[in-house]
Structures are given as structure tokens and as C-alpha cells.
Amino acid sequence: LVLRRRNQTLTLMRANGFITLEATAHARRQPLQVVRRDGGQTQQAPAVVEHVLEEFKALRPDLSVEDLFHGRVQLHATADSRVQHIVNEALEHGLERYEQRHPKTAGLVQGSVVVLRNRDASILAETGGRRFFKGRSATYSDYNRVTRSLRQPGSAMKPFVYLAAFRRGGFTLETLVPDEPISVSNGVGRPPKWISNYDGRFMGPIPLRQALAESRNAVAIWITKQIGIDNVLETSRGLGVRTPLARYPTTALGASEMNLLELANAYRTIASGIVAEPYVIRALVDDSGTAVTDRRRRPSPAGIDAAALSLIQEGLRGVVRLPTGTAHALAARRFPIAVMGKTGTTNEFRDAIFVGSTFGPDGITAAVRIGFDDNRSLGPRETGGRLALPVFQELMLAVYGTGIVGLAPSFPVRMEERITASLLPRDPAPTPEVAIETVAVPVRLSLHPPAAGETDWLLQNGFPRLLPR
Template structure:
């Protein structure tokens, strides 16, 4: 018996020793694992917290214009920019001991295990906010042991390297709230059209319940489910002493006004074409790659003036008949710096996103003439320079080919006209003669200096705008004339900031003089002639049809080809241009369609500048003005029935007075004198 007992004791001791050794080994392994994980977390350092964020584009007025993202709409906000109600509601339902544990809530894990055993299945989760944050940042949501191990490692790294507030802030900015909204700021804007910092207790408790099942608990889809979830969260907040029972009841019964997609910005202008151009500037001109644009949460401050954009869209709809298939493009710029204030690339972006303002090249017609006359002025022409307007056939350089341009409706003066009249009446013969006289390269050089990027053919018809160009290039070129010859380029972006406010780009403000300001002014003054009916001659000035709409000084030029209609013009404060035509080169046979560009331009400019000072174009030093007879370019005498104020480089003004009307004036004066005498012929009889 004693022997048997001894054997049992020996066996028990062996088992105890084995268990002790195994326990020590297990403890050592656990200690080793803990130390290894700790060392790994230390060596690996803080995990990167980069998440994709939505880029926000602002108008010049500071309002949100548009947003772009990679499918995850997110706006990162700091913890102090989030309503305390959101923070409290989230902690109450997701992780009430968040500030007490170190990434793993052992109390909650034990409770979840017990609940799962009782239910014989997975019924309760135990993931902390840190674990969820790690999963959202770095991992897929598959349920594997490998993923769980990685999640644990990332959780430890987060807890070791970041403060609790940093972790909570990151979590609040990455969690998914449904309908494409990632993060609390995106959710606040989506559901309530407000910022996260302004959310009420009722709104916060509703949003805090969504992440558990973004579709199932979406108040936009399943309001009953969302309401039940909100009630649970408010009850938890009440139990934890965060809010009172009265606050919980009030929050639960408070009606919530959810933002419906159809209600968002119903009157907002459609700046889709402008946005495309702004994105193109980001990528092509500023060299910012798409990944940075769509994921880095940039704040892009654009040049768009919402009021001007709305005005342009309204005038296009008002002027162009809804039954017409004609297309149109429009650009308005600040001539002082090139900032694009409004842009339209077509009549309907959804039907055709092709941007006719920045991408299409069309024949500019007579809108090319100001560049020609600038070159001619530099070569010694003046407003008084005469050339005969008559049907003319030009022999080309090869000595064989000929070119016979014509005026509108084949009207000609059949006599010499001045440059002032030539541009005001848009005489084509004068233009081609000038082009050939000064040399065909001069127009090409001038156009390139003014920023025309399209290739221009060295042909006589270039003077009449037969080489196609871009609308935005033409408006920009007119802007250089308007500002006195300083270089500008079309600019859509004023400033770019990171999501936390660091300025990474500022549009340059320095400018260089690219053309002579004196000749720029002389050209501008010539272009005011289209509105000055003192220049009427064998036909009326081209601006007469819209003269009733304009109320301030403008310089401009219209242009018409068989397929295109243009109007570009400016005041000292604003330059804009309109193109109208068909996409496929179809001819414009409707008279009304040919008048759309002028009318739209005039109505836009008047509305856009309403309430602003009526500025005049100021002549720089070195110029002088005299009154001339616009028919012959000579100094006007008192007898001239029409006197036109013209500008010249000092010393180049005409020296000869007009005598065309002196005899006529003398005869008129004699007749008036004789008529006066007849009135009083009876007076001598009284004294006979």
C-alpha cells in the first residue's frame, strides 16, 4: 500500500514539475512576446496616418464651388472643430473606457466572450476605437487570424506613439457614415448641411449610430432603424451621466431636418466648364499630380466670380433661342491680372462637356483686326491714314494666284477712308491692304506676343481672321490691350492651401510690359469707334445694333465668318468675349443667330459692371488728341459738320485743316443773311 502511494506521489511530483516548467516556459514566451511586440512597436515607430481627403474648390467670394475626391468624400477637422456632443455620443456607444485602456478593453473582451458562449455564436463585438481606427487605416475588413494579428500590432503602435486625442480625432475623420461620406465633417455636411462643430445633441446622437451599419441605420433610407439606434445612444449617454434624462428625451423627440440632395444649392450656377479648366491648370500648368489633387484635401481658391458666372449663364439663356442648336462659349477676365471671372464652354455640360472656350479653335473673323492695326500703328500708321475702300483683287507672291476679299453685303466707299473708319465699319479691303503693306509677318508676330497660341498661316486672308484660334486666347489678348500692354495669362487659381492651412501656391503678381502702352492705348481708342456713330460712312458702325444697351465707355470688335460669330470687348475693369457657332462647321444662315454674340456681350458687360464706376480709358504720356474730320482724317475746321476726337503720338497729328465744307458753309451763311434781310425789307418804307 505504501509502495503504491509512493508511486502516486512521485507521479504527481513529475506532473507538477512538468506543469511548472511549462508554466515558466509559457510565461517566458508571453514575456518574450510582450517584449518583442513592445520592441517592434518602438522600432517600427508611429504608423503613418495618411488618409485620402476631399479637395475643396472655393469661388473668389469664398463659397464652396465644387469638390473632388477619389470616391471617399472626407474633410479632416481637428477635435476642437467637432461638437462635444459627437465626441460624447461616439464614446458612449463605441468605447466608453477609451481614455482608460491602452488599446484593448479587457473588461469588454471578457464580456463579449461570455455573451458569445451563452449565445453559441458571435453576438457582441469588443473592438475599441483604437482597433477600429487601425483597421480603417491599414487593413481590409476580412475576418482572418492574420488580419487580427496585424490589427493588434497596429493598435499597439498607435497607442504607443499617439495621444488619445490624436487617435480619437483620426477615428472621427476616417469612420464611414454612409452615402459616400467619410469622417464626421463630411457626414455633418451630407445629412444636415452644416459643419461638425455646429451639430446639436439630437443630430450628434443620430450620426453616432450610423457607423455600426451605414445602410441599415441611414436616416435617409431607414429612418425607423436610425431612430431606434439614436434612442440606444441617448440612453447610454444618460446612464453614463453625460446628459440628463430631460436632455435625452428632448433630443429624441426633436425633429431633424435632413438635407435632401434636390434641396442643395437649387440656384447655384453651373461652373462645370470652369472647374474642368481649373483642374487642367492644376495638372498641366502647376504640375500637381492627380493623386495629390484627389486625396490630399487641398483647398483651392479660384478666381470665379459667382455673380458674373450667374449673369453670363442667364444672358446666354435669354439671348439664344431655346429652339436653336447653335453652340456658344464665353470668357470674362480681369484685364489687370488675367483672373478668369466667368467661363462657359457650351450650352449644356451634361450633353457636351467639350469646353469650347478653352479647347475649340475657331475662325475669329474681324476680331483679329485690332492686332493688325496695332502693328500698323507701330509702323507709322495713324487714325488718319487713308486707303481706298473699293472692290479689289490682290495678286499673291507667286505672281499668278489672286485673292479678292469683299466687304459685308459688298458695300464699299469707293473712296479713301481713314483707319478710324476702317475698324469702326470693319472694312475688309483696308485691312488686307494694311496687312500686305506692312508685311504679313507683322500680324503673326503681334498675335503671338499677345498670347495667341494657335498656328497662324501667312496668307492675305489672315487679316480677316481665317486662321482658327481659341476663345480664351483672344479674350486674354484683348485684356493685354486693355491693361496698357502688360503680360497676363488666363488664371483660374489664386491660391492653394493644404487641409491645415499651409499655403503651397500663390498666383504670381509680377507683370512685364510686352507691348508699347502708347500703341496699346491708340489701338484701344480705335476700338471704341465701333460704338461711335460719328464714324458712320458708307455703312454704319458695327456696334450700332447694341448701342441701345451700352451706357459706359467700351472698346471692342465683332467678327463674323460663314460659320462663326464673335464679340470681344472691354472696359478698363473687365474684358469678355462671346463666340457663337455650330460644332460641325455648319454655316450660320439665320440672321438672328449672327446677332447673338454682340447682344449677349453687351447685356453681360452692363449687368456685370452695374454699380461700378464708369471708368474712361486714360491716354499715357507722349500722346495728344485733336478733332478731325473722320471722312478724310484732316484737322476739323469749324465748318465740318462732324468732328471726331482722335489720338496721335505727339508730332504725328495731322497738320492740314479740312476745307471740304468751307464753301458750303459760306454759301449757307450767305443764304441765311439774305433770308434775314428779307424779313426786314419793309422797314425803310416807314421812313420814306
């Protein structure tokens, strides 16, 4: 049976002009060789293959996949096998570290990673899931979590809020913003939803730079109320987010879903100042060597003024450099590559996210997401900084350490100097010699009296404050 199938294939190849009559006769005379299949062998880039086939169908509906498989058209992809191998390894190591802390989840937790070139959004590597899942190796027909999975970005959404504020005007990185209890409407007839920070504390007025670095939820909501959610949505679309986002204040905290590729591309736009749609097919060439499709493109500047773009770049660099920043593990003393980025952790620790970039058009952007397909919790304190950031760290070290994409670009000297200056201690402002009488008005946020040891909310000087009982 195998011999007959082999000969049928040779006949078809001869009939379609792929081999000569002499080559067909020679191949028919050769004995069959049996090769043992390596049960552990996996496809290196199944998500890239899936993405290529989908993009091929959309790009050239007049051509079929059969044209591709039969060699009537050749495809040149943007993915780099060296970067892909690095990304595969980094994700597997990250999942292994999580499983060591949670042995009962072995083989169940999933992840996805995508790496883009900043200058044109071409995809260098894409991993839509782990190598082995539910007892079998990943293939190109599997679910691609980079492009198909819509999940909440969590705090990785906040830079879009800050950029929207910079674009609108009236905000700088030194603007004092209130890190104070704040609520959003929960609908008619329902009590409001009060926003808390990850650490459960409020710090009062703080510089906007610090609020972004420390990912203060209350500040993100306050800014959104000041500038309007429509400005946040418009800015997100301008950065490359194509999935419609909910016109609701908690979208500022990442409550609306998007796919990982959109999120990565938005950060890439911030890092480069260039608008582009992600793509994985660079060119299609027919059997005569003529390019039937060439996707090399000229960069298009983002529709964001340079001052606002510089402010958000500096703010995201501060997330790394400020000692209290959520990505301080990537600071220069611990990590030799200059990067900017943001962590993201969704409600009840369901997803852990990190998106980061090296600077400018010559840099790259990588996005990492780890979570369960059934949306269960990853467990307490399993944050983007703990789970996803180390994957980013490993892949960036390997990509730049091997020189695959050249040297890591530096951030502008003046930008780094401003961040350094913000780290220096400042003289406290003199206290004005004015007597002010403060009246506290209690505002109960619960329908039930507080239990022993709980707290009351009081309104002081225009801001609600949490006071110990």
C-alpha cells in the first residue's frame, strides 16, 4: 500500500511538471526506507503557520492554499526562526516556574507571546500556546491565543489613559494627581463601585509619574473622569486597538477585552511613533520569480504630537527605573537592556501580562500573557510582574545577547536625566501659616454597620479618606 501510494505521488508530480520522466523512473526503482518517527518532535512555530495561512487567504483571495502547497507561489514570511526558538523556550520556562509553585496545574496553564519589529509591525515570532497541551504536540490548526483569544489587558491598558491625558493637555509627568478613594457608577438603582489599589492603600496627592509607575487604579479612574472615556477610546484606536472597547470608566483599568497582538502593536506604536498594522507575510512570489505581492511599506508617523508621545515614553521608562515601579526588576542594575513597559494583572489574578519595548524604530516590542483557558484564577499574588515579566526578561536577553536584531537602542539622554532627577529627594514645601478648620462628614459605603476592626470612610478637604476605627 505504501509503495503504491509513493508511485501514485510520483506520477502526479510528473503529470504536473514537477519532475522529469527520467527522475520519475529512477525514483520508482528506489526501495522504500522506513524511518522511525520521533514522538517528541513538535512544530517550532505552529502559530506562525496558522497566521500565515489566514493572512494569505485574506491577502490573495484569488489564490488558494493549493497554489502555495504545490509551489505555484512562494511565500516569504517575516518571522525569524532564531527569535521563534528563543520565544518558545522562554514561555516554556515561565510556565514551568509557575507549575513548580502550583504542581496541581501541571500541563494546564497556558501562555502566548508575540514579538514585533518597531519600525513596521512585522512579526518576528509568535507563540499561541505551549508545546504540549492535553497530551499532544501543538499544531498549526490549534487555537492561536495571540490572535484569537480576547482577554482583559488589566493594568497594561493604563498607558493609553495617560497618553490620552497628555494629548488633551493640562497634564505632565509632574502633575499632582489624587490617589484617593473614588467610585464609578454601577447602574441605576445600584450602589457605586469603589475602586481600590492593589496594595489596598491610598497615598493622597502624588506625581503622575509615580502613579503610572506604581499602577495606581484610583488615579487612572480619576484621570478618565477628567478627560472623558471617549478620549481614552480614541487614543486606543489611534495606537492600533481594533476590537471595540466598552464606553465605561473601568475600561481604563483594562476591563474591556482585546487580543494580545493588538496590545503589543499599541505599545509598539508608543515606542516607535509609527503607525502600522501587524503582518507576517512579507512577499508572495510566483514560479517565475516575480513578486505578485510585496508588503514592504514606508513608515507612517503616528497621529500623536511629539510632546505627548515623549511623555508616555518617559512614563513607561519610569515604570522600570523608579524603585517603586511595577517593572523595577528590569532596572539597569539587574537588567542590561534599556526597556520600557507595563505589567498587567486582571481581576482575581486570572491573567498575568507584560508588554515591553526597546526604544524607537530600531527596537522591538514583546507581549506576554499567561492564564488558563477556562479563566480560572492563577492564584494569589500571581501578577504580571511575577509571571509574565520574567518571560519577557529571558527572551529579550537572548535576542539581544545573540545580536539577532542588532544592538539595543538607548533612550534619549534628556529623558533619562529627567527620570534621574525625579528620583532625587526634594525639599518639602513650606507649610503656609494659615489656620484652616476641617469638617469631617461621614459617608457610609456599606448597607450594614462595620464589624469590629473594620474602617469608616470620611470626607475631608474634598477627598474621601479611609480612617481606622
